[in-house]
Each structure stands twice: as C-alpha cells, then as structure tokens.
Amino acid sequence: MENDKKWIAKTPAPPYYAVILTVVPGEDTSGYDEMISRMVELAKSQEGFLGIESAESEIGVIVSYWEKISNIEAWSKNAFHQTAKSLGKQNWYKSFRTRICRVEQEY
Amino acid sequence: MENDKKWIAKTPAPPYYAVILTVVPGEDTSGYDEMISRMVELAKSQEGFLGIESAESEIGVIVSYWEKISNIEAWSKNAFHQTAKSLGKQNWYKSFRTRICRVEQEY
Numbered sequence: 001m002e003n004d005k006k007w008i009a010k011t012p013a014p015p016y017y018a019v020i021l022t023v024v025p026g027e028d029t030s031g032y033d034e035m036i037s038r039m040v041e042l043a044k045s046q047e048g049f050l051g052i053e054s055a056e057s058e059i060g061v062i063v064s065y066w067e068k069i070s071n072i073e074a075w076s077k078n079a080f081h082q083t084a085k086s087l088g089k090q091n092w093y094k095s096f097r098t099r100i101c102r103v104e105q106e107y
Numbered sequence: 108m109e110n111d112k113k114w115i116a117k118t119p120a121p122p123y124y125a126v127i128l129t130v131v132p133g134e135d136t137s138g139y140d141e142m143i144s145r146m147v148e149l150a151k152s153q154e155g156f157l158g159i160e161s162a163e164s165e166i167g168v169i170v171s172y173w174e175k176i177s178n179i180e181a182w183s184k185n186a187f188h189q190t191a192k193s194l195g196k197q198n199w200y201k202s203f204r205t206r207i208c209r210v211e212q213e214y
Contacts, residue, residue: 008129008166008204018208020125020170022115022160053129055162059115061170063127069211097115101125101208104176 009051011065014103016050019072023060023088023096032092036062039084046075065103072100116158118172121210123157126179130167130195130203139199143169146191153182172210179207 025032036054043049043064048071054062066072075081088096132139143161150156150171155178161169173179182188195203 008131008202011206014206018125018127018206020127020160020210022170024115053127053166053168055164055166055168057162057164059160059162061160061162061168063129063168063170095115098214099118099121099125099210100212101210103127103206103208105205105207107205 007053009053009063009065011050011103011106012067014106016103017066017069017072018101018103019064019066020099020101021060021062021064021096022099023062023092024094025056025060026092026094029092032088035084035087039081042078042080043075046078047071049075069100069102116160116170116172118157118210118213119174121213123210124173124176124179125208125210126171126173127206127208128167128169128171128203129206130169130199131201132163132167133199133201136199139195142191142194142199146188149185149187150182153185154178156182176207176209 040052040054043052048067050065050067052062052064054060066075147159147161150159155174157172157174159169159171161167173182
C-alpha cells in the first residue's frame with residue numbers, strides 16, 4: 001500500500017477545519033516516525049477526520065483536516081494523542097506551534 | 108544568516124490568514140528550490156506578509172501567513188508569483204492543492 005504521506009488529502013468543499021502543527025526537531029528523533037505513523041492511524045478512526053498532509057525537512061509541517069472544530073477538540077483530548085504530544089515536547093521537539101484554522105477556499 | 112525555512116513563523120494573535128500549498132513533486136525538480144527562495148524573498152516585501160513555514164519530503168507543504176485575505180488576493184495577482192505558479196504547474200508539480208484559511212487559534 002502506498003504511504004499516505006505521499007498524497008494530497010481529498011477534502012470536501014469548504015468550509016472545514018485544519019490543524020497546522022509546525023515542529024522544529026531536536027537532536028534525537030529516534031522513535032518519532034513510528035509515533036507519527038501510529039497517530040495518523042489513530043486520527044483516521046476519529047469522528048470528522050478528513051485527511052492529513054505531512055512533510056519533514058529542516059522543520060516538520062503536519063496539517064490535519066477535520067469536519068468541525070468540535071472534532072479537533074475531541075481529538076486533542078484523546079488520551080493516546082495527549083501522550084504522543086507529551087512525548088513530542090519532552091523528547092523530539094526543540095519547539096513547536098499549533099494553529100487551528102477554518103478553511104474557507106480550496107482550489 | 109540562518110535559513111528562514113528552519114524556523115517557526117512569528118505570527119500575531121489570531122485572527123489572521125494562512126495559505127496552505129501542498130505539492131506532489133514530479134520527476135524533474137531542477138530549478139525548483141531556487142524559485143521557492145526567490146518567491147519567499149518576494150513574499151516578504153508584500154503588504155500583510157507575516158511569515159512562511161515550509162517542509163519538503165515525499166510531498167511539499169508550504170504555509171504562508173498573512174494579515175488579511177486582501178493581502179493574499181493581491182499576492183496571488185503578483186506577476187512574478189503568477190509566473191512561478193505557471194512554472195510549477197508545467198514543470199515541477201505532479202499535482203498541487205491550495206487552501207485559504209482563517210487562523211482562529213494559535214498555541
């Protein structure tokens with residue numbers, strides 16, 4: 001099966017929501033890719049999940065798409081997701097930023 | 108000077124706007140990095156430009172931030188930017204997607 005990260009998310013007509021997570025990786029990123037893969041699999045099973053786009057070079061930019069803002073709130077409270085975020089802050093990220101957006105146009 | 112792509116954009120308190128450009132690169136991407144660098148430099152001089160975050164691996168995710176939607180409209184009409192987009196479509200991108208978003212929360 002093709003790696004999902006290769007593809008552009010198939011999202012519906014706007015409006016919908018996006019979470020832009022930008023991370024500056026630290027020195028040691030062992031275990032990071034595996035955690036991201038697990039989180040992507042878990043996100044897919046969440047209500048309102050529409051897709052994910054992710055790229056990593058000097059920084060990482062991970063954008064997930066959601067039907068409603070309430071879906072994002074629910075996902076942010078997911079216990080496994082919270083554990084992954086804590087691990088990220090402690091072990092992998094030098095710094096990071098999360099932005100919640102309403103997608104208004106797509107073309 | 109540090110490469111700007113390494114850093115997280117310093118954006119103001121929301122609301123502001125984001126353009127998420129997701130690209131699937133084609134076989135031949137010669138000249139692409141140079142074009143992106145030029146476009147980043149040019150974008151910086153545009154009214155309302157707040158910052159840019161960009162990562163490239165299997166796909167490329169480039170997020171630029173703007174004060175107002177009208178700034179994005181003006182930038183989309185910039186002649187050099189239009190030329191770069193045409194070059195991208197013709198030469199570098201297998202596919203791409205642009206999403207215009209209102210950033211509502213940042214943390």
